[in-house]
Amino acid sequence: MISGQSSSGAAANRIRSLYDPLATLLDSLNVAICIFDLDDRAALWNNTFLRFFPEHAGNVQVGEHYRDNLKRFYELRLDQREIQFIDEYIERSLARHRSDHPPYVFKHRERWVRVAVQNLEGLGKVRAWTEVAMPQQQNRNFFLPSSAPLEVVHLTSMANMPDPIVVLDLNNIIVSYNDLFRQLYEVPPDRDISGMTIEKLVQDLWCHHPEEGGGEHYERTIRPLLRDENRLAGVAYELPLPRNRWVRVVEQRNREGLRTCVHFDITRYNRERQELQRAESEARAQEARFRAVIERSPIGMSIASDDGTILEANEAYGWFLGYSPEELIGTKLWDFMDPVEQETARVVMADLVSGQIPSLEREARFVHRDGSLRWALQSAVHLTGGATNGEIISQIQDVTARRHAESERDALLTDLAHRAAHDGLTGLPNRAAFEECLITALRTARLGQRAHALCFLDLDGFKRVNDAAGHVAGDQILRMVAETLKQHIRPADFLARLGGDEFGLIIQDCDLETTMACASSLIKAVSTKNFSWDDQSFTLGLSVGITTVADRDLSVEKLMRRADEACYRAKRAGRNIAVVA
Known part of the structure; x- marks a missing residue:
């Protein structure tokens, strides 16, 4: 935080004592602030403020009036033709500072920033600047891109909007407008003003009224106003028109740089002070409603x-x-x-x-x-x-x-992964998962001299179920068989459905004697169980083909083929038996 070496009074001391920590914190968040007391004199600012506005480094002092601050700012920005209007620019900026204007965006020293002002009750005002991304040029043939923040315009066509509306691109060129806007600026119905700059439109309007100063009045008064306000995206301003008319312009710039401007006619409210106050209140209310649909939720x-x-x-x-x-x-x-x-x-x-x-x-x-x-x-x-x-x-x-969203995504990915590796009917792992497990078993057998067993299990007599009761019954009985098999294997063993009425089993870390005992247990469990469907009961058999998984084996395909051949021999040998290949 930077506050200068001298004090400008009790108000400045109180501001520094209250907001010094906040200024330091905002430096870490890349937010620039400058706090002014009730007399518009500088009391406190941070390092980010000097980085955003280096013209103030070594110049700004506690107690300096905001007018002096603005003078340095505009001396840097205005060209030779505009510098003669610097006092007007300063007074308009000072008026904006003192009013409750909404945040707006402008470019300074190749940096785009958004500025907001907040009252500090009984102390003064704080101005805060945050850096924003540079707007990008958008195709002029579009009314608004999909990312435009003005949902109200999306929901209501411009022709149905109750106020004059115009859309401008980065170069202040008119992209689109409604009929009320055309009428406000006295454009004939047969004239298309798309492609014209807003400055040229206003200039033409004034040139058609030489009795009120015409083009000379435009160059002297109106043009500097437009040049100043068009630098400040988002700030509302009032624009005088011929025949003693006034409009208040409220705009919003989207990420691509398009500016949607509502031109409220406030002529009748400027006739008397009381009417003017009501007009300003209404304009602020309309502006608030206008911005409500695009307001970001603050942190x-x-x-x-x-x-x-x-x-x-x-x-x-x-x-x-x-x-x-x-x-x-x-x-x-x-x-x-x-x-x-x-x-x-x-x-x-x-x-x-x-x-x-x-x-x-x-x-x-x-x-x-x-x-x-x-x-x-x-x-x-x-x-x-x-x-x-x-x-x-x-x-x-x-x-x-x-x-x-992340939770739903993770649940979906988990479900998809489960479906990819499991049989949809029985819930057992499928052939792909079985082959992955077999690859792992073969690898451990080679590395650790461990022995495993591979079993092919084929149901005997299952065709009778489908023929007698239909495929729905067959599916249900396959689920029963899967549950029966799971109940008679060890937790470390891997059971899968390979397709149809065929199952695969990998028995981990076991010798041939243990494998034969396990196969006999499975055959007995299946062959002695009655599988019921509605009022029908079915008995099934189980043929088992066995081969060992050892370090001498060369491939998964060879192991699968060997177990399949053993299972085929078991069926030919009378079923309900186990054969070792």
């Missing part, structure tokens, strides 16, 4: 003491939790977290305060007032020294939607 922010007690919280913080900021004061930072995370949060905050960790950034679950769980990215830093006396500056950003 929640709180200030807490060393023990985690919340001292201040903004509207966004309260909104995330379902409480007003006043209701949060006096609670702990972790009071609204999921109970299972509260102890972890206490420990982490204690580490932050003690200096064991320099900063905090973690995702945590919070409990909303309505009882729902919400995810937030929580970041925090601990500030000490000066007037802070130890404070935790914490931010929370709602990431609930992303976490839910």
Whole structure:
């Protein structure tokens, strides 16, 4: 934070004591601020402010009037033709500063920034600048790209909008407009003004009214106004038109650089002071409604003491939790977290305060007032020294939607992976998974001199089930067989359905005697069980082909073929027996 060497009075001292930590924090977030007292005199600024506006480095002083600040700013920006109007530029900028204008965007020293102004009750105003991406040129044949933020225009065609509307590209060239806009600027119905700059349109309008100064008045008064305001994307301004008419222009620039401007006719409100005040109020109300559909949700922010007690919280913080900021004061930072995370949060905050960790950034679950769980990215830093006396500056950003989307994605991927490796009828692993397991078994046999067994299991008499009761019954009985087989193998063994009425079994770490015993157990379990479907009962047999998996074996294909041949011999030998290849 930078505040100069001298004091401009009690107000400046109070501002520095209250907002010095915030200025330092915002430096770390690449946010520039400058705070002015109630008399529009500089009281506090940070290093990012000097980086964004290097013309002030070594020049700005505590107690300097904002007018002097603006003079340096415009002396750098204005060319020789415009410098004669510098006093007008300064006064308009000063008026914007004193009004409750919304955020706007402008370019300075090859940097695009968004500026916002906030009242500090009883102290003055703070101006904050954040760097934004440079707008990109958009095809002029489009009204608005899909990323345009003005959903209200998407939902209502310009022809049906109740106010004059025009869309401009990066070069102030008219892309589209409605009939009300054409009428406002006295454009004949048969004339198309697409491709004309807004400056040329206004100039032509004034040139058609020489009795009011015409082109000379435009060059002297109107042109500098347009040049100044067009640099500041998003700022509302008032534009005088011939025949004592006035319009208030409210605009919004999207990421591609297109500007949608609403030209509110405020002529009748400028006739008398009372009417003017009502007009300005209505314009602000309409502007607020206009911007409501495109407003970004701000990040929640709180200030807490060393023990985690919340001292201040903004509207966004309260909104995330379902409480007003006043209701949060006096609670702990972790009071609204999921109970299972509260102890972890206490420990982490204690580490932050003690200096064991320099900063905090973690995702945590919070409990909303309505009882729902919400995810937030929580970041925090601990500030000490000066007037802070130890404070935790914490931010929370709602990431609930992303976490839910990730959870759904993970569940879908898990389900897809399971489906890819399992038989849809029995739930057993499928042939592909079986062959992968066999590859692993063969590898361990080669590396560790371990012996395994590969078994092919083929049901005897299963065709009778399909012939007598149909394929639905056959499917159900295959499920019963799968459950029966699973109940008679070890947890480490791998059972799979290879297709039709064939199953595969890999018996881990066993000799031939153990394998034969296992095969006999499976044959007995299947052949002695009655498999029922509706009022019918079926008995089945089981033929088993066995081969060992040892380090001498060369390939999975060879092992599978050997086990299949053994199973075939078992069937030919009378079924319900096991044969070793």
